[in-house]
Amino acid sequence: MSAIETDEQQFAPLIDLRWWQERPADRSELYRRLREAGGPVFVRTNRPDSPRPRGFWAVGSHRDVVDISRRPGEFSSGQGTQIFDQTAEMREYRGSIIDMDDPEHMRLRKIVSRGFTPRMLSDLRGLAHETTAEILDEMPRSGRCDFVSSFATLLPLRIIDNMLGVPREHEQFIVQATNVVLGASDPEYVPDQTVAGIEAAVTDTSEQLIELLKQIAEDRIAHPRDDVISKLVTSDEENLTPQELAKFFILLIGAGNETTRNALTHGLLILSAHPEQRDRLLANYGDMAPTAVEEILRYASPVIHMRRTVTRDGVTLTDSQGAVTHTFNAGDKVVVWYPAANRDPAVFDQPERFDIGRKPNNHIAFGGPGPHFCLGAHLARLELNVAFEMLYARYPDITAAGEPVMLRSNFVNGIKHLEASYTP
Helix, strand or coil, X not given: CCCCCCCCHHHHHHHCHHHHHHCHHHHHHHHHHHHCCCCCEEECCCCCCCCCCCCXXXXXXXXXXXXXXXXXXXXXXXCCCCCCCCCHHHHHHHCCHHHCCCCHHHHHHHHHHHHHCHHHHHHHHHHXXXXXXXXXXXXXXXXXXXXXXXXXXXXXXXHHHHHXXXXXXXXXXXXXXXXXXXXXXXXXXXXXXXXXXXXXXXXXXXXXXXXXHHHHHHHHHHCCCCCXXXXXXXXXXXXXXXXXXXXXXXXXXXXXXHHHHHHHHHHHHHHHHCHHHHHHHHHCHHHHHHHHHHHHHHHHCCECEEEEEECCCCEEEECCCCCEEEEECCCCEEEEEHHHHCCCCCCCCCCCCCCCCCCCCCCCCCCCCCCCCCCCHHHHHHHHHHHHHHHHHHCCCCEEXXXXXECCCCCECCEEECEEECCC
């Protein structure tokens, strides 16, 4: 990461990836300063591939993040959703439905939704129970494990693989590929941290994922099954093009399991740090689980930021009284910070307190309301609900036994490793 400069140095950590990895305890204070700035904060960067040489606007209040999310015509996703612009090669593999605007976004979302019908999602509860039981059986009998690799990674991945019809033999490759594609800024996953090195790693890994998809898609065309890929390539209605299917595959394999993986890991960490809340949950799991899952999602905020680009001059944000707080120009880059919004005291009572019974809980861990709200939100909630119920039923005393090793990223609130202990 090259040197950076900001209008106010107190916000420089927003784009300092080492800071995000090494100082997670300081994040709440940064979020507080961002919310209390009184409006968007301008962050400058001298990165040559920045959205614009002069930087971007950082937004942290719940009101503003929700407002921006509801106005896709003025705050576009089509020019990229991460802070720094990507090369054409990276967009070829990373660009997906989340990086599109209507009408193309609406067209693709309608097609993809065929794989997420209410009936299919209702059928997943049984699969979630079966998969969780299988993984619990596989956990080390020593009573210690890396919770990320032994549990949190495997549960959402196996469920998504089952939905897509991906054979189990490819599991470890997909784990490694997910780490590279979504953790490319971390030297543990991509040792060569030059721009060329990151691009080469992501490109090579994505091409391998696409080749795997091609094999599965060709098989489903010839031999349709009751899985998502079959529904996307054999329908009598409009289907995804091969390139669109490839990007969706990478998105679902990557983001589709990464969000739940990190929510599960943060969940264990948070419940271990708040044993009174854990005991409250386990004493009445059926009643408390729905609100507990929402509170874990709020507190963890697995996705840290998304970028939007202003489409015209004169786009404004207003306060609760309707007074204009900021006016943007066409081309301005606006970055919304979900964890800051999810701890906004204007919306959440005592936001730094973890309360599994919190009501209401209008968090935006799945993105703000609008066309880009996470398509897999229902699945993620189901996975978290089932996972913690069965995890604590099997290992009632499981707890985080060390400090988390954080992902070097300001985009994904990832935990790479977390040691856990339990009575086998």
